[in-house]
Amino acid sequence: MSIRHGLLALLDQGPRYGYQLRSEFEARTGATWPLNVGQVYTTLGRLERDGLVEPAGEDDEGHLFYAVTEAGRTELRQWFDTPVPRTNPPRDELAIKLAMAVGVPGVDVQAVVQSQRRHSMKALQDYTRLKAQALNAGEQQSDLAWLLVLEQLIFQTEAEIRWLDHCESRLAQQAARSAPAPAPAPPASTTGRPRRSRI
Amino acid sequence: MSTTHTEPRPPVLHLDQVSRVHGHGAAEVHALRGVELVVHPGELVAVMGPSGSGKSTLLTLAGGLDSPTSGRVLVEGAVLGELSRKQQAQVRRRSVGYVFQDYNLIPALTAAENIALPRELDGVSGRTARREALAALEELGIPELADRFPDDMSGGQQQRVAIARALIGDRRLVLADEPTGALDSTTGEAVLAVLRARCDAGAAAMMVTHEARHAAWADRVVFLRDGRLVDQSVSRDAASLLVAAATNSVKGPGE
Ligand SMILES: Nc1ncnc2c1ncn2[C@@H]1O[C@H](COP(=O)(O)OP(=O)(O)O)[C@@H](O)[C@H]1O
Ligand SMILES: [Mg+2]
Numbered sequence: 001m002s003i004r005h006g007l008l009a010l011l012d013q014g015p016r017y018g019y020q021l022r023s024e025f026e027a028r029t030g031a032t033w034p035l036n037v038g039q040v041y042t043t044l045g046r047l048e049r050d051g052l053v054e055p056a057g058e059d060d061e062g063h064l065f066y067a068v069t070e071a072g073r074t075e076l077r078q079w080f081d082t083p084v085p086r087t088n089p090p091r092d093e094l095a096i097k098l099a100m101a102v103g104v105p106g107v108d109v110q111a112v113v114q115s116q117r118r119h120s121m122k123a124l125q126d127y128t129r130l131k132a133q134a135l136n137a138g139e140q141q142s143d144l145a146w147l148l149v150l151e152q153l154i155f156q157t158e159a160e161i162r163w164l165d166h167c168e169s170r171l172a173q174q175a176a177r178s179a180p181a182p183a184p185a186p187p188a189s190t191t192g193r194p195r196r197s198r199i
Numbered sequence: 200m201s202t203t204h205t206e207p208r209p210p211v212l213h214l215d216q217v218s219r220v221h222g223h224g225a226a227e228v229h230a231l232r233g234v235e236l237v238v239h240p241g242e243l244v245a246v247m248g249p250s251g252s253g254k255s256t257l258l259t260l261a262g263g264l265d266s267p268t269s270g271r272v273l274v275e276g277a278v279l280g281e282l283s284r285k286q287q288a289q290v291r292r293r294s295v296g297y298v299f300q301d302y303n304l305i306p307a308l309t310a311a312e313n314i315a316l317p318r319e320l321d322g323v324s325g326r327t328a329r330r331e332a333l334a335a336l337e338e339l340g341i342p343e344l345a346d347r348f349p350d351d352m353s354g355g356q357q358q359r360v361a362i363a364r365a366l367i368g369d370r371r372l373v374l375a376d377e378p379t380g381a382l383d384s385t386t387g388e389a390v391l392a393v394l395r396a397r398c399d400a401g402a403a404a405m406m407v408t409h410e411a412r413h414a415a416w417a418d419r420v421v422f423l424r425d426g427r428l429v430d431q432s433v434s435r436d437a438a439s440l441l442v443a444a445a446t447n448s449v450k451g452p453g454e
Contacts, residue, residue, distance in 0.1 A: 114422070118432045124415040125434035132395065132416075154412060161411035169249060 003035065003043050005079045008052060008072050015056040017063035018044060028145035030130070032153065047072065094160070098167060109171055117164045124157045209276030211372045211403035212238040212261055217270035218426075219256050230256040232426040233270070240371070243398040244405045245414035248423030254407040255300065255376055257423065261405060262297045262374045263287055275371060292317050296365030298375035298406075302357045304349040304364075310336065311345040314364045321368070335363035338393055340386075354381035362390060366397060373397060373404040379413050391416040 003025075010016060010024050018040045025035055044066055047053040052072035056065040068076070094116060101107045127150055134147045214236040221228040230253045238244050246254050259265040260272055263279045272279045274290055282290065291297070304313050314335055315328035323331075336342045339359045349357055358381045365373055373394065379387035387410075394404050395416050406417070414420045421431045 114430055117422070118430050121411060121415065121420050121432040122434060124411055125417065125420065125432065128412075128415040129434060129436060132392070135392075154415070158410075158412040158415075165249075 002079070003039060004047060005076060007040070007043055007047065008068055008076045008079075011053060011066060011068040012073065012076055015065040015067040017059075017065050019063070021066075029149050030146040032149055110168065113164050113168050113171070117161055120157050120161050120164070124154060124161065127154050127157065208240060209273070210237045210239050211242075211275055212236070212405065213271075213273040214257070214261065215271040215273065217260060217267045217272060219253075219260060219265070220268045221256075229426050231260070231267075234426075234428055236421065236428065238372075238403045238405060240401050240403055241398055242403050242419065243395060243417045244403075245417035245420045246405060246407045246423060247409070247411070247414055247420060252423040253426040254423055256426075258297075258374050258376050258405065258407055261372075262295050263291050264297070292321055293368065294371045296367070296370035296373040298358075298361050298365045298373070298378045300376040300380070300407075302349075302354075302361040304357055304361060306349050309346045309348055310341075310352070310360045310363075313349070313360060314367055317364065318368055323368075331367050332363070335367045336360075338366070339363050340389055355383070355386060358382060359386075359390065362393070366393070371402055373402060373406075375404065375406040377408060378406055379408060379410065387413060 006025055007021055010021055016024070018037060021044075022035050022037050022040045025033075025040075044053060048055070048066070050071075052069055052075055053066045054069050056067035058064055098109065098112065101109045101112050131147065131150050131154065134143055134150060137143050214234050217231055217234045217236075218229070219231040221230050234253075234257065236244075236257075246257060248254050256265070260267055261274075263272065263274070266272075266280060274294055277286075277290065279287060279290065304310075305316070308316065311329055311332040314332035315325070318328040318331055319325060333342065333345060336345055339362060341356060341359050341363075344352060344356055344360060347356075349360070352360070358378065362375065362378055365375065375394070378394070379390055382390060391413055394406065398404050398418075406413075408414050417434075418436070419431055419433050422429050
């Protein structure tokens, strides 16, 4: 997450001081990426060093304001104009976990998949509740920004669950291939008759 | 907080160790195996699982459209299998709204007539039933379809009419099989918001869906596999709701 460009985007709307930047950033991202004020000041320091922002005076209460420079505006436009690179897929712990689980004796990959699915589904339910609240809330710009961030989380989590569903059917397919003889019925069957495999 | 003691309201739906076997002998299929599921007033439950895992069977049993091979289905405390055919039909008409996967609209009736039909069968006057039907169409954002026939509607429009038909009247239990299957992303979401609002107002609903994003509107997502409930995911808010349903006595209808 680019705090640098986030702060530049906020300053592009007019001079602001550190604490203000922090609360506006969080209002827009719904505290999905909590920032501490120290991070804000460190980032402002680097932006100033690089000539992208400059001090813009103090108010009566001693708040130190910053403003974006021309170079800062150019940098910001460039950021908006450049797609976020996907050349290096993010290292996904879940993908690694499943890749490792396959073939490790004693690890029930189906169970790993299901426990992850439950976990991700719960997160998705919680995001969806927040979204329903956001939809019922006002129409401020920060609400719309928060809604977009939430929906990104929702779509990402959904994609993960779809991928888990896919993993499950892939595993079932592999299992069917490597074991042509039907597995015995689970003990819970009260009739004791062999289970029909479904189509 | 002090509440006067009243009888706890029964769950809207209780599947009590329900199994369903289709066919006989070599063709026998165990569609459901010992499913135990309780749905409380105010709850929206989503059912997920691979195709063939028993989702539709679960829904038809809950709606009294099919009977279990063993176990009991209770709707608002009444065991469906112990009711007369007439009483069962009444439960299906008054208490349960059912959205079929293939909509099941009557081709010779307009949208409004399709929706009003269950109310008219219940003895409500034609005018009242039509007014309620128009309100249901409004709720689903399709008032302009009132006088159109099913054949002149898209799949998505028919689906929303079928949902309106299931919501009309004071249905305590809404059952929906893939209610968003034919809808685009935002329309599907609007339908879920309607279901959600119904549940927040005290009804209960159970829907089958393949889409995790849609299931996530539910308080509880149950996972079916090979006819068994293998797991469930309960949202944070719903967890407290379930505790409340289990421990508090809910105000009875007489108060
Ligand atoms: N009327 C029926 N006769 C025979 N088998 C059926 C019948 N209905 C469903 N089944 C079987 O029961 C299983 C569960 O079906 P269903 O409940 O439709 O699953 P889902 O809705 O999850 O796809 C499947 O194996 C299906 O083939
Ligand atoms: Mg089905």
